[in-house]
Amino acid sequence: MKFEQYKQEFEIKASQSGYSAENIVLCLNYAKPLLDKGFPVIYNTSHLSVLVGYRKDYIKRAVVYTPYFYRDFEIKKKNGKMRKISEPLPSLKEIQDWILVNILEVEKVSPFAKAYRKKVGLIENVKFHKNQPKVLTLDLKDFFPSIKRENIESIFRSFGYSALISNLLSKLCTRDGCLPQGAPTSPYLSNIFFKGADDIIIKHCLANDIRYTRYADDLSFSGNFDEKTLIELVEDTVRQLGLTLHPDKIKLMKPNERQTVTGIVVNEKPQVVFHKRNKLRQEMHYIIKFGLQDHMQRKNIKYRNYIEHLLGKINFILHLNPKDIEFKKYKEHLIGLKK
Incomplete structure (x- = not known):
């Protein structure tokens, strides 16, 4: 308006x-x-309750007794360790969805941030680094947990909201004083939080003919550059935000090595790394040979949506390489099993 x-x-x-x-x-x-x-105007808690469609006392309980408004579970990470997910209960999630759509997505983030944006994603992140002399990938350690409630409150203050409303919104978007992995607001808030750092990094990269993208907590660089200088710049930049680089995940890949960005090979035609393709190929071999139910029993697979799970992986491979005949056949077979 x-x-x-x-x-x-x-x-x-x-x-x-x-x-x-x-x-x-x-x-x-x-x-x-x-x-x-x-941005929408919000004067006080009563006004916010009208906008989001929930009673004022519900909102107050959600910010005071926050842990009771989340469901916690764990998922396995690539390295075998477990990641804690805190998923908001449906009512709080609706409030967070309102904040995301009506407030957060109004704010533009860095065009070099490729995750959590509409019509932008992993493919755009990967293709940008195709056929480059060197590829450097860095990882932000404990990204979401390192973004504190005070940081989020500062974001809402920068939009123009009062101290009271900024404090209230920050509490609705955080749990235990930081961004929860599982809340719909967390990904976009992380992009807003890191926007200043993205700007500093890309300024250096543009001046030195370096390609840069960030996919969530994964920073990727490609071109011909001095990696020591670049790493020091990034370390200094993220340190100002209270963040650190994961020392075990600094990876420099040269032309004679397999270069990967967020799990995708980029030396030539972008494709999923071999071991992931091979694992999926093996699963499909067993399904075709023994049948779906027998394969699931043999491997103790208990996914309710196992076919959709496999189709998602196959569709991703085909999105990278639409002419991949082998995986097109696998897709046809799985679709046939659904009928």
């Missing part, structure tokens, strides 16, 4: 509600910067 339209409507309703002329001016002075940036 344009400010002038908002102003006319607000002045009428506020006068009818008995607001003083001074209060009306204060409210409009607060509202104008928010509306000019495209």
